[in-house]
Amino acid sequence: MTTTIATYTGVYGMPEAGSAIDLAWLIPVVPAVSAAVLLLIGKRLGRYAAHVAILAIGFSAVASTIAFTELLALPEEARSVISPVATWLEVGDFEVAWSILIDPLAAVMLLLVTWVGLLIHVYSIGYMEGDERYSRFFAYLNLFAASMLVLVLGDSFLTLFVGWELVGLSSYLLIGFWFEKRAYATAAKKAFVVNRIGDVGFMIAMFLVFSATGSLAFAEVLPMAPEIASGTAVAIGLLLLVAAAGKSAQIPLFVWLPDAMAGPTPVSALIHAATMVTAGVYLVARVSPIYATVPGVGLTVAWIGVATALLAALIACTQNDIKKILAYSTVSQLGYMFIGVGLGAQVAGVFHLLTHGFFKALLFLAAGSVMHAMADETNPWKMGGLRKVMPITFATSLLGWLAIAGLPPFSGFFSKEEILVAALDPPGAQGIWVIGTIVAGLTAFYMSRWFFLIFLGPKRYEQELPGVHPHESPPSMTLPLVLLAVGSAAGGLLNATPASLLRFWDPETSFLSSFLAPSVVPYYGDTPFIPHVPAVAIVTAVAVAGVAAAWALYLREGVDHVALRERLGGFYQLSYQRFYVDELYEATLERGGRGLANAFTTFDRVVVDGAVNGIGRGVAGLATVGRRVQTGYVRSYALAVAAGTVLLAAIFLGGLLNGQG
């Protein structure tokens, strides 16, 4: 067996002048300009607004593809290319160039973001038809794509962070797009706030990186990773994990994602499938040289991932909203990706990111198509039997369902198995494999439930929704579905060449593994493991069992669901009420924050006042002049000044007693 896989070298080249890589800065700029144009004069463009937006993202997609082929033409060790655009900040010894980093990792992300983004743009033509803010919607879509592209192309922590924040901001705009409904605005705020918590982690990590290495550029920081003191590296790794957990909706920061469902369906597809939520996975993979020096932190990432996967899968089993189910399934699948990148199997993680990008976008768009037909109904119990009425949506959803359920030979099978296989070797990770296998069964179960309730069985909608006459969606919506279905079905081939169909996990023979290898530093060696084939068989069997269970519960006649729920009792409630996490956060964090604020206010307004009233008349002269006023007493303010002076003097004297510095 030949092992000629290139490894991470830490060498970054320059692009050839005039090549697509050299001009790659246009990839985010064109959609950004288009967004600006649409915001300014979009209303006057009318329906042509969509064409402008699609042209812009189409340009990015084509440019990304050309850049990708150029990258393929380069020798393996020279595939990390930095293309300087402009000097952004130059202050003394602190210099941040605005450069673009294209390497295999960025290239596959580019392809995913631009092509899936393009399909979602096309789909939106039909979906947003007749909306009064048609052009505004496309402007936001463009803006979002541009932000994500800035993130992916960033060559330093700082430029990546700019994209990171812009993505958060534009997702805030997109989720809140239909802001007439209050819940949407609240969901948008929640998404923003949770993401800010993650951003704090990112910022502090960034400062740590800077103080440890004196630079923020990946080309300088990552090669120096082994020299970073291990304590600092642990801190950086954990802080970046917080950041990634915020963006990628992992425990404990996953609460925003299901609520973000409130946005229009194409937005759900764009955010939950192709772009924003994958940013955290991308970040962890991007800084893999740092995680490689502290594998224990990587193991933490993986455990967080598997815990999230389990929790979200359990919740997804009982939800009665076709978009909510998909949202929790996204959280769960992101957990799988975290297992992959956390265990040092970054290729597997990114592979799953890609296949998930296909099938989750497909499923969301299919859900949108169903809602389009059902007058925006989201309860699957009111659907059923849509197979005949919506044949294209049905057929494409079938492929998406098979892919996410992890049944061979569809794409999800390959990527999921590759991740789980990676959990077999490292010490302390076998538990991850066990839980991950259970999650695979749960995934197959809830996705089958989703699929069966919508498309198979009796036509419940005839009684439940009397006025609704479902119909297939227009071609602009079904075409993206078909293309994504092809990706969902065949995406597994990305990392499985004909020669390797039986040994698809072997990095030597697969395309993605050898292509991505120069970008990432795997840890936990890739020693061949003995029970791989049995392990794969077990996982697949569990998945099949999940499908069978769903069939038994939801397709057989005569199952009394109400009785079943009652028999499950607390377990059902726990899952249905989403383990009360939202309530828990509300009770602790929100109220706690309010309480803190109230305490401060009380201090400002009452304690000081009361103290003045109690202590007496020291500043009474002021008080008589100030008199009672609208909001507070001058004397209490004066007392605060006096108290502050004493406090300051005390600090000074304390420092003095502690020895002079």
Next chain:
Amino acid sequence: MPVIPLTAQVQWSIPDIPWGAISPELVLFGTGILVLLLETAGPHRLRASALAFLAAAGGAAAGYGLTGEVTWPALLALAGLAQLALTATWRERPRVLSALLSALGIVATLGVVAWQWQTLAGGELLATQSGLADMVAVDGVALFTRVTVLLAALVSIPLGWSYLETRRIHRAEYYPLLLFAAVGMNLLASSQDLLMVFISLEVLSLALYILTGFAKRDLTSQEGALKYFLLGAFSSAILLYGIALSYGIAGTTNIPAVGAAVAAADTPAALAVIAMALLIVGFAFKTALVPFHMWTPDVYQGAPTPVTGFMAAATKAAAFAAFLRIFVGAMGASQWSWIPALWTLAAITMLVGAVLAVVQDDLKRMLGYSAVAHAGYAAIGLIAATREGVSGTLFYLLVYAVMSVGAFGVLSMLERRQRRAVSISDLAGFGKRFPVPAGMLSLFLLSLAGIPGTAGFMGKLAVFRAGVFAGQWVLVVIAVLSSMIAAFFYIRVIRAMFMDDEPDDLETFELEPTPGLSAGLAASAAIIVVLGVWPTVVIDLAEQAAAFAG
């Protein structure tokens, strides 16, 4: 006995004043006087106008007779004549002219500052580093702060115009007071002597007290002015006490000499630290560091909104300049004592400011508390006590000035519409009806929140970076936490504007942005974006300023 002329006998000693050192203040002050004279013009004010002319002419004559100088007495006489001519020709009180003249004066002052900068940065020093018998320093901190103060004043002139008109408080004293406040701030920023510090602080404070109470018929305005005045007097007294103690230690009020004396081994340490503590109180009051912040929300709420924007931004810049010169500059050797104290103040300032802003409902109060939090961020550079720190603080204050003037500018527009204070719920639907001003307010708020792509992010980056370099980890972490909390309330406003439904009972209203208002807001927004995307030039200037800090 030969008859000796009187002048020769008395021996007028004219001190050799290096006018160049305070030339910006002279220009600004001159403009103020001119505008004040101008305001006496008008057909109904013949008497006042004649008096003013006589005063000007008399001053000119006396000046010529005593010094033999020709230039400035001639200018003064000319001004008097011009004013007399205006009185005869002008029908109404010349407010447009006053505003224009004030703006021109500020622009001219900016020109003089640029000239100073050129001379200073070119290596060719203006006489010495300090002038006026060591009273005034000519260094980067002073020059950069002047730019900040002048920019804030310049932008608030067009922003304030229509607000003052609508509220019927567009009175004669407004522009001169604004200019005099700016003179005080500029002098404070360049003071090299504690007495000079005190005098300039009083100059700016007195002007601001009056400006705060400018809306005579508005009770909150009166209340704010009175509170500001009383507490200002209180803190001035504490500052003065600190100056007295410093004098006791050093035998001089010259700042570098005081710094050296404080660090000297034979100085009683307890005395030295108490002196420092009292000095800090004086400046902490002006910069609104917790717990010396309590006046801010009341005063910011009461003051006419354009004044608030100017006050929040420019006072902070000037007081921080004094902070930098006295503590980082002169007392650098005694860092061990004052860094922990300022550290504590900055930490609680950032937290308390952010948390209290969250619970505010009145927009002006909210911005007031947010101003408190921002003072804490700016203080990080001060506490870092390094060159990066100084430049970071200078840059941050400039950025904050623009954001704050802009945000308060939009607010003044809204108040005009409502004729009363604006609460967050009043903003519901504002974004849908008036997307451009709402978008601008959003931009300012995002910048205050420190979102990348805006100047606020760059400012935070600059001070946080300085803090990290100086090893002030915990403080930076607190700052990051505080800015996270702060994001809540900025977002709350943006959400209200764009996502909440307009209340049904809202009466229809018109929003007529005057050209001045539009220009001022557009300029502020442009600066925010430009500094957010390409801040290098200005950060470079701040670095340069920090390099030749005294």
